[in-house]
Amino acid sequence: MVDRVVFIARDIIEENRKLAEGLRRLYDRLGLTVLEFLGGPGSGKTTLIERLLELFTRDYDPHEIVYIGGDVATSLDTERIARFGVHAIQINTGGTCHLEVPHVEAALEKLGGEEFLRGKKFLIIENVGNIICPFNFPLGAHARVMVADVTEGEDKFVKHPMSTRVSDVIVINKIDLADYLGVNLDKMIEDARRINPRARIFLVSARTGAGVGELYEALKGVRGG
Numbered sequence: 001m002v003d004r005v006v007f008i009a010r011d012i013i014e015e016n017r018k019l020a021e022g023l024r025r026l027y028d029r030l031g032l033t034v035l036e037f038l039g040g041p042g043s044g045k046t047t048l049i050e051r052l053l054e055l056f057t058r059d060y061d062p063h064e065i066v067y068i069g070g071d072v073a074t075s076l077d078t079e080r081i082a083r084f085g086v087h088a089i090q091i092n093t094g095g096t097c098h099l100e101v102p103h104v105e106a107a108l109e110k111l112g113g114e115e116f117l118r119g120k121k122f123l124i125i126e127n128v129g130n131i132i133c134p135f136n137f138p139l140g141a142h143a144r145v146m147v148a149d150v151t152e153g154e155d156k157f158v159k160h161p162m163s164t165r166v167s168d169v170i171v172i173n174k175i176d177l178a179d180y181l182g183v184n185l186d187k188m189i190e191d192a193r194r195i196n197p198r199a200r201i202f203l204v205s206a207r208t209g210a211g212v213g214e215l216y217e218a219l220k221g222v223r224g225g
């Protein structure tokens with residue numbers, strides 16, 4: 001019985017991976033850059049996206065930007081993001097701890113499908129707040145951005161090597177709190193680098209805005225196709 005469960009899970013993961021390749025082809029065909037934010041609940045994903053949108057909406061028309069927020073039950077994050085005038089849609093997974101490709105496809109379809117996406121520049125996906133589940137379920141994004149914050153413990157990356165490894169960008173958030181907590185930021189950076197040497201690492205505070213400009217420049221430069 002247990003073996004069977006494992007095999008079924010593998011099938012689901014493999015099936016999602018294939019579907020994600022299809023989504024990536026769609027994004028590339030449309031010239032849409034897709035950024036996925038993943039990280040534990042409360043790590044600061046929505047706050048960071050808000051800070052980034054302050055910069056994105058200076059350089060781009062808000063109508064060129066789409067946000068999909070994944071959450072188990074509420075639409076609170078999407079309401080926060082909609083204030084920026086971007087297209088924002090909520091996915092409630094009903095308890096599932098990560099987004100899968102069909103969730104994203106359903107959201108895009110609801111927004112108007114390919115017709116709607118034509119001319120759009122950025123799609124920002126905020127995954128369900130969870131540091132474990134999302135890593136196995138890529139959504140075709142050009143960059144997966146892992147958000148970890150200093151209150152989660154400085155051994156975050158060592159404890160979550162899978163999520164660390166699949167990420168293209170690693171953000172250490174809430175650095176404004178680092179001194180209070182006695183967190184060794186150098187150790188966090190060292191761990192992240194060792195586990196994922198190819199990822200770009202940014203120290204930021206979504207609260208004060210420190211480091212957000214550099215992160216924005218990097219994310220703006222992510223291009224598909």
Ligand SMILES: Nc1nc2c(ncn2[C@@H]2O[C@H](COP(=O)(O)OP(=O)(O)O)[C@@H](O)[C@H]2O)c(=O)[nH]1
Nearest residue numbers: 041042043044045046047129173174205206207
């Ligand atoms: N001190 C501090 N608080 C932050 C920072 N980023 C987010 N927060 C706070 O952390 C809490 C969770 O943030 P939120 O963006 O909702 O996290 P999410 O669940 O990952 O989307 C909120 O109270 C934020 O105001 C930061 O850089 N510094």
Ligand SMILES: [Mg+2]
Nearest residue numbers: 045046077126
């Ligand atoms: Mg959020």
